[in-house]
Amino acid sequence: MQLYFLGSGGYQPSLRRHTACLMIPEMGLVLDAGTGAFRIADLVKTEELTVIVSHAHLDHVAGLTFLLGACGPDADDRVSIHAHPEVIAAVREHVFAEPIFPIVPAFRLLELDGPLKLPAGGTLTHIPLRHPGGSMGMRLEWPGHSMAYITDTTAHAGADYVEFIRGVDLLVHEAYFNEDGRAMAELTGHSCVEDVATVAAEAGVRRMVLVHVDPKANPDDPLDLRVARERFPSLSVGYDGMVVEF
Ligand SMILES: [Zn+2]
Ligand SMILES: [Zn+2]
Structure with a gap:
């Protein structure tokens, strides 16, 4: 299975990273669906598009407005957006409010409660994360394939999502x-890369890719990984255009 990184930055886009x-x-x-979501249109190969949103901060939802037409002209009813109820409410009331975006798309806005069935026999489970305004960690599993996506939160040894991942x-x-x-x-509810490496080692994951990178950091070397790699060697920094097999 191939995971495409369409936006590997946090907070704001930079020349090399979308959100x-x-x-x-x-x-x-x-x-x-941060600003990197404009790249979805070139990659769509399925009838339906399922979008799962971690939380309603702008760097994660601004690109929902770019989904119009991603499945083809007049096919916006093929897009379903899943998130916690308060996130769905914020998207409906703010992102797709007429003064912000003039068209109300036919996207299905669906409140996540329990696990969500995914195509090809997969399952998504989720867990609340500590972050101002809240966020949601995700675990996606198919027979023989599994991944987790944890953003935005403050990693620390013994974090309550270690068992989940x-x-x-x-x-x-994330590692900002x-x-x-x-x-x-x-203060901001984000993570130090050294703590993220501790969590990855505690959770016994096979491999880790870091995202939500600081847009002001050197794009070629945004994080000092020396200490982090001592704690968890199998890590790399994600970049826009990266494709990872899992
Ligand atoms: Zn963010
Ligand atoms: Zn956030």
Whole structure:
């Protein structure tokens, strides 16, 4: 299975990184719809598009307005958007409010309660994450394939989502700061990469890709990974256009 990184940055787009958006084209599955969502239209190969949104912060939902026509002209009823009830309400009342966006698309806005069935016999489960305004971690599983997507939150040793992500083939986790940004990480509800590596090691995941990178950091080397790699060697920093097999 192939995971495409359409937006690997956090907060705002930069020249090299758009904001949060991941896609598994063969499943018609999109995780978050930040500004990177404009790239979905070129990758759609399924009749239906299922979009799952972690939370309603703008860097994760601004691109929902780009989905109009992603499945072809007048096919916006083939798009379903799933999220916690308060996120669905915020999207309906704000993102698709007439002063913000002039067209009300026929997208299905659906409140996530329990697990969600995915194409090809897959299942999505989810867990609340600690973040101002809340966020939602996701675990996606198919026979022989598993991944988790954890953004936005503050990682720490013994985090309550460690069991939730245990043993996945691929963990995609946010990492906005290094150790020297710890106070800001706590304040803003984001993660230091060293703590993310601790969580990955505790959870026994096979591989990790970091996203929600600081747009102001050096795009070639946005995080100092030396300490993190000592704790969890199998990690890399995601970039727009990256494709990962899991
Ligand atoms: Zn964010
Ligand atoms: Zn956020």
